[in-house]
Amino acid sequence: MMVKTPNIYCLVRGSAEGRTRLNAFDKALLNAGVGDTNLMRMSSILPPAAEQVDVSQINFPKGGLIPLAYATIDGNTPGRLISAAIAVGIPEDDTEPGVIMEFEDHADLDTVEGIVRQMVIDGFDYRNRKLKEIKSFGIEHKIKNCGSVFAAAVLWYK
Amino acid sequence: MMVKTPNIYCLVRGSAEGRTRLNAFDKALLNAGVGDTNLMRMSSILPPAAEQVDVSQINFPKGGLIPLAYATIDGNTPGRLISAAIAVGIPEDDTEPGVIMEFEDHADLDTVEGIVRQMVIDGFDYRNRKLKEIKSFGIEHKIKNCGSVFAAAVLWYK
Amino acid sequence: MMVKTPNIYCLVRGSAEGRTRLNAFDKALLNAGVGDTNLMRMSSILPPAAEQVDVSQINFPKGGLIPLAYATIDGNTPGRLISAAIAVGIPEDDTEPGVIMEFEDHADLDTVEGIVRQMVIDGFDYRNRKLKEIKSFGIEHKIKNCGSVFAAAVLWYK
Numbered sequence: 375m376m377v378k379t380p381n382i383y384c385l386v387r388g389s390a391e392g393r394t395r396l397n398a399f400d401k402a403l404l405n406a407g408v409g410d411t412n413l414m415r416m417s418s419i420l421p422p423a424a425e426q427v428d429v430s431q432i433n434f435p436k437g438g439l440i441p442l443a444y445a446t447i448d449g450n451t452p453g454r455l456i457s458a459a460i461a462v463g464i465p466e467d468d469t470e471p472g473v474i475m476e477f478e479d480h481a482d483l484d485t486v487e488g489i490v491r492q493m494v495i496d497g498f499d500y501r502n503r504k505l506k507e508i509k510s511f512g513i514e515h516k517i518k519n520c521g522s523v524f525a526a527a528v529l530w531y532k
Numbered sequence: 533m534m535v536k537t538p539n540i541y542c543l544v545r546g547s548a549e550g551r552t553r554l555n556a557f558d559k560a561l562l563n564a565g566v567g568d569t570n571l572m573r574m575s576s577i578l579p580p581a582a583e584q585v586d587v588s589q590i591n592f593p594k595g596g597l598i599p600l601a602y603a604t605i606d607g608n609t610p611g612r613l614i615s616a617a618i619a620v621g622i623p624e625d626d627t628e629p630g631v632i633m634e635f636e637d638h639a640d641l642d643t644v645e646g647i648v649r650q651m652v653i654d655g656f657d658y659r660n661r662k663l664k665e666i667k668s669f670g671i672e673h674k675i676k677n678c679g680s681v682f683a684a685a686v687l688w689y690k
Numbered sequence: 691m692m693v694k695t696p697n698i699y700c701l702v703r704g705s706a707e708g709r710t711r712l713n714a715f716d717k718a719l720l721n722a723g724v725g726d727t728n729l730m731r732m733s734s735i736l737p738p739a740a741e742q743v744d745v746s747q748i749n750f751p752k753g754g755l756i757p758l759a760y761a762t763i764d765g766n767t768p769g770r771l772i773s774a775a776i777a778v779g780i781p782e783d784d785t786e787p788g789v790i791m792e793f794e795d796h797a798d799l800d801t802v803e804g805i806v807r808q809m810v811i812d813g814f815d816y817r818n819r820k821l822k823e824i825k826s827f828g829i830e831h832k833i834k835n836c837g838s839v840f841a842a843a844v845l846w847y848k
Contacts, residue, residue, distance in 0.1 A: 413733040417571040421595025437737025574728040579753030
């Protein structure tokens with residue numbers, strides 16, 4: 375096998391302003407508590423029975439390779455809103471995987487988080503899988519000069 | 533070493549309509565037989581002597597981290613065509629790696645698959661490597677409301 | 691843990707013309723000395739005390755899964771400049787991670803490399819981390835028909 379399937383996850387979010395788009399994103403990662411790691415984006419399934427922990431409980435190795443699913447958006451129009459949200463659907467049957475959805479837009483967080491929660495409902499619906507619970511987490515930011523928002527489900531190992 | 537180099541691969545394809553672009557993509561992955569995994573996109577080389585298997589022969593761990601190369605395109609203009617295709621070039625010398633190419637466009641599959649096959653020929657040509665065979669696989673979809681197509685070479689381990 | 695944290699890195703760069711954007715990118719990877727591998731893009735931190743080596747000293751497995759951070763840009767307007775640059779900030783305290791930044795633009799390399807170096811300075815500044823040294827590396831290319839440039843920090847293991 376390639377690598378062990380992760381068995382814990384945490385939901386994180388951050389926002390920041392920076393001199394460039396990448397600096398704003400980098401600061402948003404630091405704000406979210408996952409800066410100083412090497413994030414590797416993946417399509418977005420929650421392994422069966424993965425346990426939720428708080429990001430503060432995980433001691434990520436500095437520069438370590440960390441799999442995650444995330445929503446992000448940046449912009450440089452002063453005064454515009456940007457929002458990113460992540461939602462995780464937990465199945466009733468804990469031998470089945472969950473579904474992670476990401477969404478971001480130039481909109482307020484209520485709108486973006488409402489959409490990403492519906493995306494999870496749809497994901498369970500066309501899988502014919504019973505949904506026990508949706509957990510969602512997001513962040514809204516009004517751009518000053520060059521802003522970025524980030525919301526993620528980070529997978530790891532206990 | 534980071535992780536073992538994969539030694540098998542399969543070609544997959546899927547298409548779907550969804551309420552959002554990400555839902556359509558998620559359904560296309562399920563349609564392709566690789567939903568419910570965590571896909572990690574990579575630049576696109578076939579390890580030497582990797583063996584082709586059918587996706588049905590692989591038992592991917594639910595939520596497992598799966599490396600792959602893929603083409604994808606989505607759209608929400610009713611009636612427009614979208615196509616995605618993957619091509620794998622197998623070298624004559626099986627100690628050498630193969631080349632995987634991806635292409636997608638608002639076009640019919642014949643056009644898209646023709647281009648991706650030529651991309652493999654070019655990839656062998658400027659490597660000065662002898663090409664034994666090209667395998668290609670793709671999918672075409674006429675958009676109803678919000679459609680997505682997906683074609684991939686998935687790498688794994690036997 | 692998922693995978694061991696890398697402990698060496700190299701800076702590479704390449705440029706090429708190709709018949710398609712992906713072929714130009716593929717040739718730029720070959721030109722950089724990292725073709726024929728499966729590159730997996732990550733957000734961009736240098737593990738503490740990682741040692742710099744020349745790409746020629748690393749024997750990457752053919753088709754192996756290689757983590758890296760990169761800048762890339764392509765274009766098909768004859769005569770236009772494209773440049774990509776990578777910069778790595780090394781901290782004074784070698785138990786702390788470094789910061790890798792990527793930037794690319796339709797501009798000359800001096801401009802692009804100047805920006806990416808400033809991005810590293812900013813990244814250390816808002817981390818309140820002391821910067822010992824910046825290493826940067828980049829490439830400029832004048833497009834003939836369809837060109838691509840690529841500059842990367844590739845992480846690996848000794």
